[in-house]
Amino acid sequence: MVAFQMSQRRLLFIILVAVALLLPAVVTPFILHVAIMVGLFAYLGSAWNLGCGYTGKLSWGHSAFMGLGAYASTALYMFYAVTPWIGAIAGMIIAAAFGTLVGVICFRLGLKGHYFVIATIALAEILRVTFINWPVVGGAWGLLMPIVRDSLYYFQFHSSRLGYYYIILAMLVAILYLERRIIKSKLGYYFIAIKDDEDMAESLGINAFKYKVIATAISAALTAFGGTFYAQYVLYISPDTVMAVGVSTEILMGAVVGGMATIGGPVVGAAIIHPIMELTRAYVGGRGLDYVVAGLLTVGVAVLRPHGVIGWVEKTFDAFASYLPEVARS
Amino acid sequence: MALLEVRKLTKRFGGLVALDDVSFNVETGEIVGLIGPNGAGKTTLFNCVTGFYEPDSGEIHFDGHNICGLKPHETCLKGIARTFQIVKAFHSMRVMESVTTGALARTGWTQDGEKKALETLGFVGLADKKNVLAGSLTIVDRKRLGLASALATGPKLVLLDEVAAGLNPVEIDDVIRLLRKIRDGGTTLFVVEHVMKLIMPVADRVAVLHHGKKIAEGSPEEVARDEAVIEAYLGRE
Amino acid sequence: MAQVIVSSILLGGIYALVAVGFNLIYGVMDVINCAQADMMMIAMYVTYWSFALYGVHPLLAIFINIPLFFTIGFFAQKLIIDRLLGAPQFIQAVATIGMGYVIQNMALLVWKEDYRMILNPYTESTLRFTGINLSVPLLVSYIGSLAVVAALYVFLKKTDLGVAIRATSESREAAALMGINVKRVYAIVFGVGVACAGIAGAFISTFYYTYPMVGTAFLLKMFVVVVVGGCGDVLASVAGGLTIGLAEGVGAFLLGPSWKEAIYQSVFLLVLALRPQGIFGGGK
Numbered sequence: 001m002v003a004f005q006m007s008q009r010r011l012l013f014i015i016l017v018a019v020a021l022l023l024p025a026v027v028t029p030f031i032l033h034v035a036i037m038v039g040l041f042a043y044l045g046s047a048w049n050l051g052c053g054y055t056g057k058l059s060w061g062h063s064a065f066m067g068l069g070a071y072a073s074t075a076l077y078m079f080y081a082v083t084p085w086i087g088a089i090a091g092m093i094i095a096a097a098f099g100t101l102v103g104v105i106c107f108r109l110g111l112k113g114h115y116f117v118i119a120t121i122a123l124a125e126i127l128r129v130t131f132i133n134w135p136v137v138g139g140a141w142g143l144l145m146p147i148v149r150d151s152l153y154y155f156q157f158h159s160s161r162l163g164y165y166y167i168i169l170a171m172l173v174a175i176l177y178l179e180r181r182i183i184k185s186k187l188g189y190y191f192i193a194i195k196d197d198e199d200m201a202e203s204l205g206i207n208a209f210k211y212k213v214i215a216t217a218i219s220a221a222l223t224a225f226g227g228t229f230y231a232q233y234v235l236y237i238s239p240d241t242v243m244a245v246g247v248s249t250e251i252l253m254g255a256v257v258g259g260m261a262t263i264g265g266p267v268v269g270a271a272i273i274h275p276i277m278e279l280t281r282a283y284v285g286g287r288g289l290d291y292v293v294a295g296l297l298t299v300g301v302a303v304l305r306p307h308g309v310i311g312w313v314e315k316t317f318d319a320f321a322s323y324l325p326e327v328a329r330s
Numbered sequence: 331m332a333l334l335e336v337r338k339l340t341k342r343f344g345g346l347v348a349l350d351d352v353s354f355n356v357e358t359g360e361i362v363g364l365i366g367p368n369g370a371g372k373t374t375l376f377n378c379v380t381g382f383y384e385p386d387s388g389e390i391h392f393d394g395h396n397i398c399g400l401k402p403h404e405t406c407l408k409g410i411a412r413t414f415q416i417v418k419a420f421h422s423m424r425v426m427e428s429v430t431t432g433a434l435a436r437t438g439w440t441q442d443g444e445k446k447a448l449e450t451l452g453f454v455g456l457a458d459k460k461n462v463l464a465g466s467l468t469i470v471d472r473k474r475l476g477l478a479s480a481l482a483t484g485p486k487l488v489l490l491d492e493v494a495a496g497l498n499p500v501e502i503d504d505v506i507r508l509l510r511k512i513r514d515g516g517t518t519l520f521v522v523e524h525v526m527k528l529i530m531p532v533a534d535r536v537a538v539l540h541h542g543k544k545i546a547e548g549s550p551e552e553v554a555r556d557e558a559v560i561e562a563y564l565g566r567e
Numbered sequence: 568m569a570q571v572i573v574s575s576i577l578l579g580g581i582y583a584l585v586a587v588g589f590n591l592i593y594g595v596m597d598v599i600n601c602a603q604a605d606m607m608m609i610a611m612y613v614t615y616w617s618f619a620l621y622g623v624h625p626l627l628a629i630f631i632n633i634p635l636f637f638t639i640g641f642f643a644q645k646l647i648i649d650r651l652l653g654a655p656q657f658i659q660a661v662a663t664i665g666m667g668y669v670i671q672n673m674a675l676l677v678w679k680e681d682y683r684m685i686l687n688p689y690t691e692s693t694l695r696f697t698g699i700n701l702s703v704p705l706l707v708s709y710i711g712s713l714a715v716v717a718a719l720y721v722f723l724k725k726t727d728l729g730v731a732i733r734a735t736s737e738s739r740e741a742a743a744l745m746g747i748n749v750k751r752v753y754a755i756v757f758g759v760g761v762a763c764a765g766i767a768g769a770f771i772s773t774f775y776y777t778y779p780m781v782g783t784a785f786l787l788k789m790f791v792v793v794v795v796g797g798c799g800d801v802l803a804s805v806a807g808g809l810t811i812g813l814a815e816g817v818g819a820f821l822l823g824p825s826w827k828e829a830i831y832q833s834v835f836l837l838v839l840a841l842r843p844q845g846i847f848g849g850g851k
Contacts, residue, residue, distance in 0.1 A: 058657045109840055114599055117660065118790045119839060122832040125787065129829035140825070186438055189431045196420040200476075203380060203414075205406035205435030205483055245787070249664065256661050261422070292676070295668030299647070302662035 020169055024162055032161050034278045036233065038270050039168035044226045045254035045266025046175045050182065051099075051219020052252070053260035055212055056195030060117045060248050061102065061124030062223050065095040067243035069224025070231040071131070074143050077154070084155040088228035092221040098127070099220025103213035121245055128243035142238025145231065155232040164233050171229065172267070175222060179263050182218075191215055195261070223251075253294060257301045259308025268309050273297060331394060333358040333487055333518050334379070334410075339388035341374055341542075348374040349385070350542040356487070361509060361519040363533035363550070365526075367562055370539040372522040373415055376489050380412050381405040393486065406435060411485035413476045415492045415522075419464040425451065425475055426460040432482030443482075450482045453515075454508060470501045477508075487518045494525040506532050530554070538562070571820045572813065573701065577709040579812020581770060584712035585785060586792040586804040587719060588763030593793070595736040595756045598648055601663035604789055605670040605782035606761050610636060610768025612674065615777045618685050625685055625773045626707070632765035640761025644754045652753075667782065674779040682776040708770035713805075715766055719759075720801045732756055787828070791835040810834070 024032055044066065052058045072094050073087030082090075106119050132140045150157050157163030182188050190211050193201040198208050231237050241247070258269025276297070277290040301308060332355035341349040348371045356362045364372050377383040379390055381402040390398045397405055411432075420428045429447035430440065437443055451457045454474045459467070464475060473493055480488055490509075494502050502525065509532050513519055523529045529536060529550065536553045538546040540562040546553050553559055589603045610632050617623035617631060647666070651659045723729035735742040735752045743749050775781070788811065796807020811831050818830030 105836070105840075111839065114660065115794065115839065117657070118794060119836065121787065122791070122835050125832045126829045126836075129826060129832075133823075133825050185440060186434045186443070189427065189434055189440070189443075192422060193420055193431045196422055197418050199382070199402070200414065200418040200420065200479075201431075202382075202402035203406060203412050204432045204479060205403050206431075207401070207403045245783070249668075253661075256658075291672040292669050295665040295672065297665075299662045299665035299669070302651075302658045302665065 017169075017173060024165055029161065030282070032165055034275050036161060036164050036168055037278060038274045039165070039172050040226060040229060040233070041250065041254050041274055042267040042270035043168065043172045043175055043229075044223060044251045045258070045270050046172070046179060046263075047219050047222035047226060048251050049255045049260060049262075049266050050175075050179055050222065051215045053255055053262075053265070054183070054188070054191040054195060055215045057107075057212055057215070058117060058252070059102075059120040059216070059219075060245065060252070061120035061122075062219070062251050063243050063245065063247035064102075064124035064127045065099060065220040065223040066227035066230065066247060066251070067127070067131070067237070067239065068095045068098055068220075069227030070237045070242045071137055071143070071227075072224070073228040074145060074231045074237055075137055078143060078146065083153050084228055084232055085153075088225050091224040091228055095224030095227075096217045096221040099217040100213055102220075103216035107209050107212050121248075124243065124245065124248065128239045131239040131243060138238070140239065142236060142241065145235040145237075147235065155228075156235075164229075168229060171225070176263060176267070178222075183263070187211070187214070192261070253298050255308075257298060257308055262308070265308050272309065332356060333393060334520065335389075335391040336375070336379070337389045337391070339375070339378060339385050339390065341371075341378055341383060341385045347542050349378065352388070352539070352542070352544050354537050354544060354547060356518060356520050358486075358518055359513065359516070360534045361513050361521065361532055363529040363536040364520065364522045364539060365524070365529060365536060365553075366539035368524075369541075371542040372539055373491055374542075375539070376412060376491055376522060379405070380410055380489065406483055406485070409484075409486035410489065411480035411483050411487070412489040413473070413480055413491055413493060415495070417469070417472045417476055419467075419472055419475060421463075421465045424461050424463055425456055425467070425478075428464055428475055429478045429482045432479035433484075435483040446484075447478075447482055450478045453481070453511070454478045455504075469496050470504075473497075473505075474508075481512070481517070485517060487520060488512065490519065490521045490523075492522055492524055494523060494528040497525075499527070502528050571816050574705065575812045575816025576809060577701075577705045577812070578816065579809035580709040580712045580805070581767065581808070582785075582788060582792050582812055583796075583805040583808025584715060584763060584767045584770070586789050586796065586808055587716055587801055588760035588767070589789055590793055590796075590801070590804050591719070591763070592757055592760040595732055596648075596652065596753050598651060598757075599660050599663060600648075600757075600760065601660055601786060602667040602670060603760065603764050604784075604786035605667040605674075606636065606639070607764040607768040607771070607785060608674065608777075608779065608782035609670060610765040611772040611777040611781065612678065612768075613765075614769045614772040615683055615685055618687070624687075625704075625769055626711075629711075629766055629769045632769050633762050636765030637758040637762040639758075641754045641758035643761070644757035648757060649750070649753070667786070671779055671782055678779060680778065680780075682778045684776050685772055702774055704770075704773035708773060711770055712767070715763065716801060716805060719763075723801065728755070788831065791831055795835060795838045 023035060027035070048059070048062050069088065069091035072091030073084045076082040076087040076090060077084050102120065102123050105123070106116055111119050131137060137143060147158065148154050148156055150163065152163065190201070190206050193204070193206055194208050194211060202208055227242060230242065254269035254273055255266040256269065257273060258267065259265030273294050277294050280290040280293050334356040336355070337353050339349050339352045340347070352375065364375065366372055374383065378385045381397070381400045381404060384399055389396060392408060392410060395408065397408060400408070420431065423431070426444070426447055429450055430443045433443040433446035433450070434440070448457070448460070451460055454477055456471060456474050456478060459471060464472070467475060477490070477493070493505060497505065506528060509519055509521070521529065521533065533550055535548065536550050537544055538553055538556070538559050545558045545562060546556040548556070585604065585607060589600055592598055592600050613632060613635065614625050614628040617628045618625055623631070651662055723733055731742070731747045732752055732755070734745065735747060735749055739749055742752070792804065792807040792811050794807070795810050796803035796805070811834065814834045815827055815831050819827045822830065
């Protein structure tokens with residue numbers, strides 16, 4: 001956090017957003033698709049980060065929230081013709097409720113370390129299996145979204161993917177802004193205090209249990225909205241594509257590689273991993289190599305630079321800046 | 331009515347009796363010391379009062395309320411703050427942020443919290459280091475930080491756990507001055523200590539724990555002359 | 568119903584074998600090896616191809632797998648895992664999951680998604696015993712797994728190396744002070760753990776499909792077995808394995824096979840709630 005000045009960062013951000021806004025004009029549809037996926041996982045990674053990176057309670061079951069959001073909005077649309085935008089809100093509420101349940105169970109039991117992680121996987125798996133056995137929402141076959149012509153109201157855009165691109169861009173900017181506001185608020189202080197030292201936090205009047213549950217619920221709701229976007233983009237959801245452990249892994253990989261507990265981390269991470277995966281998939285062909293590469297990257301980062309790319313950049317910059325004391329102190 | 335009343339407190343860990351029927355009071359505005367050889371149960375007592383442990387029997391009253399069984403954050407909100415024997419810090423935060431976290435116990439607005447944090451930092455003498463990362467501080471400053479964060483919660487009573495450990499004589503004098511300043515500001519202090527040089531000049535009263543039992547209580551001079559105390563420190567330990 | 572119970576117990580014994588390797592690594596080195604199940608998957612392929620290309624009987628393949636996987640594990644520890652030793656558990660998990668990803672997807676690339684099965688008179692044979700049909704490979708694998716687990720137990724308790732390993736697991740510093748080469752112990756332990764996966768793979772390929780994703784299914788199960796039984800202890804793995812095997816089998820019988828995962832995950836959560844250290848826990 002020492003590296004860049006506030007004003008420099010804001011400028012950097014504005015430049016990036018401007019570039020992003022103009023991007024569709026100069027790229028092929030394939031690259032646009034990659035950009036949309038990067039945007040989606042940057043968004044999901046940020047949502048995960050809010051709940052997990054800052055509190056230090058690392059969930060591996062976030063696909064459950066994504067799935068709940070996707071199913072809620074899709075089911076409401078298919079069975080009751082409710083616009084996915086409102087369906088998304090329903091999804092967020094349901095996910096927040098489930099997130100609260102997960103939080104209460106895990107934190108009430110005082111689960112630490114890997115027990116917590118496995119418990120989140122367990123709960124997500126139970127949800128996934130429940131959905132597989134629930135014929136109303138398609139069971140293992142899932143739901144296939146009926147295609148309508150382009151419509152903002154019904155959240156589908158087919159003549160070009162532009163609509164999706166700008167929506168995910170807006171979502172990403174919004175969640176980053178929200179992240180920033182939360183970090184600077186009492187919530188943010190309390191989350192980080194809990195992560196650094198829960199006992200000391202408690203001694204300062206922080207009800208760790210309450211705030212961990214709140215973090216989980218917020219993260220769940222935001223992830224669910226990402227689930228709705230996914231459903232509207234891919235137009236097909238099933239328990240194994242939106243609620244599986246592998247999806248949870250994809251969500252958190254970006255945050256881990258880019259740097260947990262930083263605002264830019266998940267974005268950077270997603271921007272590194274997903275283009276590589278998509279390009280590998282397209283040019284080398286066949287499933288498998290893309291995940292190999294992603295896996296190698298993740299292992300590499302975890303082993304060599306556990307603070308992620310951003311942490312690495314900051315440390316390098318700090319080391320560099322310490323040679324220029326005047327600059328560093330400004 | 332005393333600010334803190336501990337009555338017949340007992341705490342066991344399996345077969346080990348850490349606290350055995352301990353009773354005493356801390357009056358408002360006092361500086362009370364708690365001494366005793368290692369393993370006497372001093373930190374256990376702190377942990378019971380602040381809610382980190384639940385006592386097996388006995389009562390603890392603070393400011394008229396029964397606080398037995400309250401969770402740690404609840405005891406803080408009631409007005410008890412503490413420092414830890416092994417100095418704890420929020421390692422990814424700066425000094426200012428750490429103290430603000432404490433201040434947020436009494437307000438929801440970061441701005442108010444920051445204001446209070448700045449005041450507290452000035453009070454303990456850390457104002458010039460407010461942007462330093464907690465991990466980069468010296469031991470003395472880390473203890474000051476822990477104390478500042480605790481003070482920022484606006485407590486009526488502060489429990490200090492072996493604050494003098496690892497400090498040189500000059501630093502100990504600084505701490506003595508600071509403690510007196512805190513007491514003069516209206517906050518009661520309850521200090522667990524191993525270093526006599528700190529306790530004797532500063533405490534109004536001292537209690538002595540040994541093997542979980544209170545074996546003496548009185549002014550520092552009285553306690554220093556007490557036979558049982560001398561034996562406990564020099565004898566079988 | 569009795570059929571179901573017996574089959575479940577047999578399967579449980581095998582879960583125990585997979586978990587034992589993981590437990591050993593975790594107990595001694597404090598490292599969570601999420602790639603354990605994927606290594607088992609590779610072992611299954613090794614066994615399969617030994618059979619398909621060279622006609623090697625799966626049970627004999629065990630003798631190929633043990634040295635092969637021990638070596639793999641030994642060097643993997645030196646190269647990769649060693650760097651993870653001080654890291655927070657989450658990072659360890661991420662790193663080993665990454666490794667698992669790599670292994671799994673390379674297998675996918677090379678061997679495609681096809682399900683393969685070793686088919687020879689041995690693997691298809693069954694035994695009738697008091698009215699229950701027992702699959703012979705399953706039975707043999709069960710006995711074999713228990714034998715391996717027992718051998719490990721004896722090894723840890725009686726041999727010098729075993730004692731050294733247990734000492735290191737209690738306290739790294741103390742062991743080093745006593746002249747134990749901790750780094751070598753770690754490499755050996757990891758090698759042994761992976762070798763267990765290798766043996767398990769050989770056994771499992773005799774009665775279950777071999778395909779690249781089989782690792783994931785077993786991984787989650789393995790975690791649950793380890794937690795239910797209690798971390799770090801050989802006996803614990805057995806207890807955990809049997810419990811989960813039973814829960815899975817009986818539950819599937821009563822509720823239907825598609826509920827399998829939910830059932831054992833629920834058992835897992837129940838154990839966490841009621842007895843967090845697992846049945847035999849008390850280790851870490």
